[in-house]
Amino acid sequence: MKKYDVIIIGAGPAGVVTGVTVKKQNSSKSVLIITEEEKGLIPCGIPYIFHHLGSVEKNMMGLKPFKDLGGEVIVDPVNEVNVKEKSVSLKSGDIYHYDKLVFATGSTPVIAKFIRGYEMKNVYYIKKSYSYIHRLFGELKDKKNIVIIGGGFIGSEVAEQLALHHDKNVTLIESEKYCFSKAFSEELSKIATEQLEKTATHIRTSTMAEEIAGNKDGFVEKVILKGGEEIAADAVIISVGYKPNSELAEKAGLPLNVMGAIKVDSYERTSVKDVSAVGDCSQTIGFLTGRSDLIMLASTATAEARVLGYNLFSVKIKKPFSGTLGIFSTKINGLAMANAGIEEISANEANIDFLSAKFTDVDRHPGTIPGTSPMTVKLYFSPSDGTVLGGEVWGSDSAGEIINIIGLIIQKSITIYELVSFQIGTHPLLTSAPTKPMIIKAAEAAISMIQITKKE
Numbered sequence: 001m002k003k004y005d006v007i008i009i010g011a012g013p014a015g016v017v018t019g020v021t022v023k024k025q026n027s028s029k030s031v032l033i034i035t036e037e038e039k040g041l042i043p044c045g046i047p048y049i050f051h052h053l054g055s056v057e058k059n060m061m062g063l064k065p066f067k068d069l070g071g072e073v074i075v076d077p078v079n080e081v082n083v084k085e086k087s088v089s090l091k092s093g094d095i096y097h098y099d100k101l102v103f104a105t106g107s108t109p110v111i112a113k114f115i116r117g118y119e120m121k122n123v124y125y126i127k128k129s130y131s132y133i134h135r136l137f138g139e140l141k142d143k144k145n146i147v148i149i150g151g152g153f154i155g156s157e158v159a160e161q162l163a164l165h166h167d168k169n170v171t172l173i174e175s176e177k178y179c180f181s182k183a184f185s186e187e188l189s190k191i192a193t194e195q196l197e198k199t200a201t202h203i204r205t206s207t208m209a210e211e212i213a214g215n216k217d218g219f220v221e222k223v224i225l226k227g228g229e230e231i232a233a234d235a236v237i238i239s240v241g242y243k244p245n246s247e248l249a250e251k252a253g254l255p256l257n258v259m260g261a262i263k264v265d266s267y268e269r270t271s272v273k274d275v276s277a278v279g280d281c282s283q284t285i286g287f288l289t290g291r292s293d294l295i296m297l298a299s300t301a302t303a304e305a306r307v308l309g310y311n312l313f314s315v316k317i318k319k320p321f322s323g324t325l326g327i328f329s330t331k332i333n334g335l336a337m338a339n340a341g342i343e344e345i346s347a348n349e350a351n352i353d354f355l356s357a358k359f360t361d362v363d364r365h366p367g368t369i370p371g372t373s374p375m376t377v378k379l380y381f382s383p384s385d386g387t388v389l390g391g392e393v394w395g396s397d398s399a400g401e402i403i404n405i406i407g408l409i410i411q412k413s414i415t416i417y418e419l420v421s422f423q424i425g426t427h428p429l430l431t432s433a434p435t436k437p438m439i440i441k442a443a444e445a446a447i448s449m450i451q452i453t454k455k456e
Contacts, residue, residue, distance in 0.1 A: 003097040004032040006312065007088055008104055009078050009248070011035035012128065013043065014279025014301035015104030016066055021309020023069035025316065032096065033066060034088065036077045039130040043298050046126055047157035049137055051164045056134045081252040083272050100274050100312055103249050103262055104305070107242040107280035107296050112149065115238075117212035122220045122235045126154050143234040147223045148172045149209050151179030153330055155239035156196055160332055163200040171202040171231050173209050173223070183328045185343035185378075188392050195332040204229075212236055242296050244281045257283050257292050266322065267315070268308040276312065278304045287323035287411070288342055288389060289350040295326045327407045329400050338403035341390030341410045342380050354390075355383045355453065357445035363396045365426070365433035377402065377438040379416065381446050383453060386415035393438075398431075402438065409439075416450075419443035 006022055008015045011033050019033050045059040053059055063073050076090040081101070088096050109125035112118045122143075124136050140146065144167065148159045151174030163170040172179070178189035179196060197203050204225065211224040212233075223231045244261040246254075254270050254277070255263045261284070262270060262277035269276050277283075279301035286293045310317045329338035347354045358378035364371065375395030381388050391406035393399040409419070420443055426434040 001087075001095050001097055004072075004099070005029040006031040006100045006102065007096060007098040008033045008102040009081075009088070010104035010106055010279070010281075011037075011040050011063060011073070012104060012106045012279060012301070013061070013298040014106070014305045015102070016040075016061070016063060017302045017305035018102055018104060018278055018309050018312075019066045019071050020069060021306055022312055023066065023071050025310055026313060027070070029313070031066075031071045032098075033063065033071060033073050034078055034090070034096075035063075035073065035075055037130050038075045041128060041130050041133060043128050046128070046133060047154060047161050049133060049161075050140070050158060051161040056130065056137050060130070078248060081248060083252050083254075083275055086274065098274075100276070102308065102312075103246075103254075103270075103275070103277040103281055104279050105245040105248060105281045108245045109238070110241040110243055112238045112240055115149070115209050115212060117214065117220075118238070120212050120214045120220045120236070121218045122214075123212060124235060124237045126158060126237065126239055140235060143168070145169045145232045145234045146171070146237065147209075147231055147233040147235075148237045148239060149223070150174065150239035150241070151176070151193075151203075151205070152182055152239065152241070153180065153328065155237070156180065156192070156332065157330060158237060158239065159201045160196060160199055166200075169202070169232075170200065171204065171223075171233075172196070173207065173225065173231075174203070174205045175208045177206050179203070179205065180330070180337075181345070183326075184337065184339050185345065185392060187378075188337055188339070188343075188394060191335070191394060192330075192332055192337055195335045199333050204231075241294075242280065244294075246281050249277065249281065259283075259292055259294050261292075261294070267311050268304055276308055278308050284324040286350070287325040288352065289346070290323070291350070293324055293326070295324045297326070297328070299327065300324055322411070325407055325410060327403060329403055331397070335394060336397050336399035337392075337394040338399045339390070339392045340403050340407040341388075343390055343392060344380075347380065347389070352389065353383060354380050355446065355449055356380045357442055357449045359436075359438060359441035359445055361432055361436055361438065361441070363398050363432055363438075364430070365428050369428055375399070375402075375432065375438060377406075377442040379406070379439075379442045379446050381416050383450060386417050386446070386450065387413055388416060388419070405439065416443040416446040420447070 040061040363375040373396035380390035
């Protein structure tokens with residue numbers, strides 16, 4: 001029975017970044033990653049396999065960076081973890097011992113048992129599994145009528161990509177008024193839904209799939225909506241969320257929170273000595289709300305992994321993970337959209353007092369330069385002290401990096417008053433004009449709003 005200084009269960013972004021960081025900080029330590037599949041996928045790239053990439057292989061995430069540092073990999077499912085004996089038992093029967101153990105087991109799709117017929121043949125999910133997505137990619141090639149249930153990021157992005165195939169008839173079903181409603185404000189969710197409607201995707205919002213019906217052989221033929229509308233379907237893709245893959249940890253005796261995620265502290269350590277958890281399987285606490293949350297993003301997982309990797313053997317960076325902010329971005333039909341921190345819905349649910357202000361202009365200067373696009377920056381802020389609590393950006397591809405700047409602004413508790421004096425760099429081909437930088441102009445609008453509110 002071989003012993004390793006560190007064993008990591010899972011080879012997704014959280015597992016790989018943890019392994020790489022540990023090896024870089026502790027080159028003499030032996031580190032083993034145990035994974036169920038030799039090949040992995042970049043999670044956020046999965047929707048684009050179905051058109052833009054046109055191949056599962058082009059979205060493959062490998063373990064070469066980890067191996068190059070001297071890390072070892074075993075492809076064999078884990079059957080059991082014994083935290084008392086500090087051992088990991090594999091399906092093959094092999095047993096390995098550890099000094100430190102990291103659960104990076106990710107998440108799995110929520111099975112839609114609330115829909116009659118969910119177990120029919122040709123009902124699929126977007127699993128973060130190379131072999132499963134490879135099979136799904138092949139099986140969807142000859143499917144004409146595809147129904148997608150769930151209008152969040154994954155469902156909407158997959159719908160857009162499949163609808164780009166002119167031989168396919170794609171319908172998206174969303175129970176809320178607009179798609180993306182769990183991440184964006186109502187204003188931006190409406191814009192995102194309208195963009196999706198401009199594609200060849202047929203959208204049904206404010207309704208639910210009540211039944212998936214099929215033929216006597218069990219293959220899908222149609223989806224029946226609440227109210228009786230029937231939609232022809234050769235295949236159904238269900239995308240109604242993900243849940244932490246924490247069964248192995250629970251079986252080992254690790255405490256879970258109410259959402260089924262492994263409980264961890266701000267350094268990603270569990271209550272069991274020498275056992276940590278990171279990524280989708282681990283607990284997240286909202287940066288602003290201070291309550292349990294389910295934010296499953298590769299960017300969040302890798303941020304947690306870096307904190308864990310640096311501090312696994314001793315606290316080297318005395319700055320623990322201070323909570324999950326949640327920074328989302330997507331691009332639908334050419335329009336980039338992004339969010340960080342709170343927006344109206346999440347703020348009201350958490351009873352957070354806020355105001356919002358926005359600024360719209362073009363993303364290059366002067367506006368007559370070819371390739372310019374409209375851009376809007378919206379800031380959410382505290383009416384009492386002006387601290388920035390959230391932000392939304394939509395327009396050109398610059399939105400993806402502008403929202404990252406806003407994310408840092410939120411994490412550092414910067415106020416709208418401080419933003420006014422931000423020093424920035426500009427260039428005609430790269431940014432908005434120096435006379436009206438987006439974030440600063442939105443901050444000025446926010447200051448004006450506070451002044452108006454005080455007068456009232």
